Amino acid sequence: MSSSSHPREVPAVPGPGPAPGIGRRRLLRYGAAGASALLATGPLTGCSSRASASDASALNVWDLFQGGDGMLMDDMIRAVSKGSDGFEVDRTILDWGPSYYTKLAMSAAGGRASDVAVLHLSRLAGYAPGGLLDPFDLDLLAEFGVTEKHFTPAVWARTKHDGVVYAIPLDVHPFIVFYNRDAADRAGLLDPQGELAAMGSPKAMLEAGKALAEVTGKSGILFGHVTDTAQNWRQFAALYAQTGAAFTLPDGGPAEIDTDAAIQVVSFMQQLFDGRTNPNNLDYNSALAGFLGGRGGMAMLGEWELPTLRKSGIPLGAAPFPQVFGKPAVYTDSHSYVLPHQASPDPARRREAHRYVAEILKQSLTWASAGHIPAYQPVLAEPAYAKLDPQSSYADAGEVAVLDPPNWFAGAASNFQNRMCQPLQSALLGNTSAEKAVRQMVREANTLLRQPNPVA
C-alpha cells in the first residue's frame, strides 16, 4: 500500500502538487539515477536472460511490454542472448502510459538513461528536439545488417528529426477490425475467399453494422471509447485521413484542420455508434468483453488484442480498418528503439546498443505472433510470416499508416490525444453535435499550440 494512496496520511500539508518536488536539473540527475538503480534491481525486472540484474556490464533496456507482448519480448531477448556473442540484457519493464514517458524523459534529462529504450514513433517530436535522445549511427547499424531500405518509406520518414535518424522501428501496430467469421458470413459480408469484403462507402459500413446486429441479435460493431484517452482519436484520425484532408499542427498555431471533412467524419461516427445497432456507451473493456461474449459481430481494436481474442475460440477474422472514404488510411503507431540521452556514453556500449537493436529486429517473426506487423521488411517476405493468420491479412496496413501529426505534445499517451478524445466522446454519446465537437477539437489544438514549446 503506497503512502499516497490514502487521502489523509499527511492531513495538514496543503500539497503544492508534484511539480515543485522535482527541483532543478542537478536534482533530476540524482533522482533519475536513484530511480533507475531502484528499478533495475526491483521486481519490475522481468527478464530471465543470462544476464543477472546486478551485472554492471549488462545492456540496460527499458520497455513497456507487459502481458503477452512482454513474454514474447522475453523470448526474443533470450534468443539474442544465446551463443558466444550473445547479449547480457538487463531489462526494465515499466507501465505503459504517461508515466512511462515521464520516466523516460526524466532519465534522459538526467543524462544517465538506459542504453536502449522503446518509444512510440508518434512521440519522437517531443523527444528528439529537446535533446532527450541521441541519434543512431546508421553506418554502425548497417555494419550489423540493418539499413533504411529494410523499412517502408511511410514509417522511415517519421524516424527523423532535422534529417537525423533517432529511432529504429520494431513494428507498426495499426488500429484494425476483428470480426466473427460466422456472423460476418451470415450477414453476407464475406468475399468469395471468405475474407471481409471491402466496404467502400459510409453507407456500406452503416449497413454492415445493421446486418451484423441482426445476426447477433444484439449489436453490430463494438467500439469502446468511454473514459478512454486514445480510442476515439484513433478512429477519428483514420477516417479523417481517409477523406484526404490534412491535419497539421504548425508550431505557434493555428492548427490546420479541414473542418468540413472533420464534421463529416464525426457525423459518420455518430451514425455508426447510434446507441441502437451499435452501442455508443461502451468502455474499452466492455467492448472487448462484448465481442468475446458474442454480443457483437465486429470490434474495432488494436491488433495487440490478437492473443486475447484468439484464446477465446471464436472464429476470428481480422482486416485493416475499413476504408469508407476516398483514400486508404489506417491509424497506426510504431514501437521503436531509441537511444535515450547519455551525458557521457561509453563507445563500446553504444556499439553494443546498435548491435542489440539490429539483432532484435531480426527476431521480429516472434514479435509478429502477437499481432504486430514487423517494421523490418525482410521478415514480412519470409514464408513463415505469410503463414501467420490473420496477421498477414492486414500486413498492408503499414503502407497506409497515419500517425499523429508531429508536434512535441502529440503522440501515444499524450495530453493531445486525451484532449481530442473528450469532445469526440461527447459527440458519440449524443451530448453534443458534430459541429460543436469539431470546433472544440480545433480550440483544444490551438490552446496546446499557443503554449511555449518546452523542448525547442
Added chain:
Amino acid sequence: MTTTTPIGAPAPTGEPPVAVSPRRGTGRRGPGPLFVLPFAVPFALFLVWPVLQGIWMSFTDSSLALRATSFVGLDNYAEAFGDPDVWSSLGNTVFFTAASSVPLVLIALAMALLVHSGLAGQWAWRLSFFVPYLLPVTVVTLIWTWLYQPDVGLGNELLGALGLEPVGWLSDESVAMWSVAALTVWWTVGFNFLLYLAALQSLPTVFDEAAALDGAGAWRRLWSVTLPQLRRTTVLVAMLQILASLKVFDQIYILTKGGPNGSTRPILEYVYDVGFTGYRLGYASAVSYVFFALVIVVSLAQLRLFRQED
C-alpha cells in the same frame, strides 16, 4: 462496551501534549536539538527545500527536456490567471470538496451514532464501516469502475431492475463528479466514523442520564445534549476533510483521467498534465502555487471559524 471512563476530555485534536521539562541552567544547552534532527533534516530536505525550489521554478520556463532554463518573471502567473483550464479545474476541485465533505461528515456522524447506540454485533459494524479505508486507491477504483460500467455494471443493472433508465456514471458530464464523490465517501468515511465514535465514547454520560431523568426523549437528547458536546470533533473532522478533499487526485486520475470533457479534472491533475506529460515544469509550478494560495486562504478561514467556535 459503550460506557468508558468519563474523563470529560474533548475529542483528540491531533496535537501531542506539550511536555514542560525543567531546565538545568540558562547558560547550557541540553541535547534537545539532537533529538529534533531526525525529523528536522528530512523535513527541511523534502518539504522546505522543494517548496522554495518550486517557487523559484515558477518564475522560470523550466522544462523536463534538456533545454536551457531562463527567468521569465511573472509570465507563468499571468498565463495561469488567464488560462481557462486553471479556473475550470480549480472549480472542479472546489465542487468535489463540497460534494464529498458534507456527506463525509454527516454520514460518518450517523454511522457513529448508530454504532454507539448499542447495536448488536459492534465489532462487525465497526469493521465493515472502516475496512474500505484500508484498501489502496487502485483496488477501490477498480471495484467502482466495474460498478459504474455502462453495460454490465451493477449500478445500471440495479436501475434497470427498478425500471429506470441507465445512467452514464462516468460518461455524463453532470454525473461523473458525483460518481467520484460517492466512491470517495464509501472509501474514506471510515476514518471520520472512527473519530466520531472515539469522541462519542469519551463523552460523559451524566448529562445524558440527567436529561433522560427529566423526561427528554431520544431525539431531544441527541439534539440538545450529544451534538453540542460533539461540536469540537465536528470542527476537527470538517477541517481535516476539507483539506483532504482539496488534494483529490489519484482516484480521479485512475477512474476518469479527468474526463468526460474535463468535468472531473481537479487542479492537481492539471498540474500533473502540464508539468509531467507536458514537460512544462515552470508553468506547472506556477499553477500549483496558485492552488497553494487557495489552500492557505481556506485554512486561515477555518482557523478563524475554529477560534470563534471556542
